[in-house]
Amino acid sequence: MKLNILVGGPKEQWPKKLVDGNVRGPWIGVDRGALRLIKLGITPELSIGDFDSMTESEFNLVSNHSKKIKIANPEKDDTDTELALREAISGFKFDSVTIYGATGGRIDHLLANLFFIFREPFNTMFEKICLVDKQNSIRFFKPGKYQLIKENDKKYLAFIPLTPVKNLSLIDEKYTLDQINFVNPISLASNEFMGDTGEFSFESGVIIVIQSRDDEK
Structure with a gap:
């Protein structure tokens, strides 16, 4: 199974097939990425994040249109990408994971999304991971x-x-x-x-x- 994850990077960096809602397979949405999936008509298998930047109506939309929701502590050691991958490893059976929204914006976030592969448990399965943007x-x-x-x-x-x-x-x-x-x-x-x-x-x-x-x- 191919699993997809959307984190909160700029929409301007999305590939066209995601902009058009044409990426198939199950999804994990992270924080505002979950809201963006739902606005594309995609129901996340899991929405996860601290959701503290959302309005009440946005959070209700995510809650009502996700198969499962998990609220994270805002003060956490994991990045959003790591948080989603931990849930993927523990809760899904997959052959590959494609992560969208992990590039663009802040450079420290980009570097975190490259260097996480040296941390456990990601260092045991990073060859299954692909980060994709429009270029x-x-x-x-x-x-x-x-x-x-x-x-x-x-x-x-x-x-x-x-x-x-x-x-x-x-x-x-x-x-x-x-x-x-x-x-x-x-x-x-x-x-x-x-x-x-x-x-x-x-x-x-x-x-x-x-x-x-x-x-x-």
């Missing part, structure tokens, strides 16, 4: 050999070692690497597929892979 899809990889499938609307490909990485090879992309080590985080940006797929491999560390396109003007 990017972001995935996390443990060591191994992989074949990426090019997304039709994306042109660029980036490989970002988050930790020291050993023997990174970009096998058939436009710009290749052959078993290169990286000690510090770096963005190997603006690479491209040469066909419909691209292979890469590495032996240790954690890598983010981003497929992206320029913004439409």
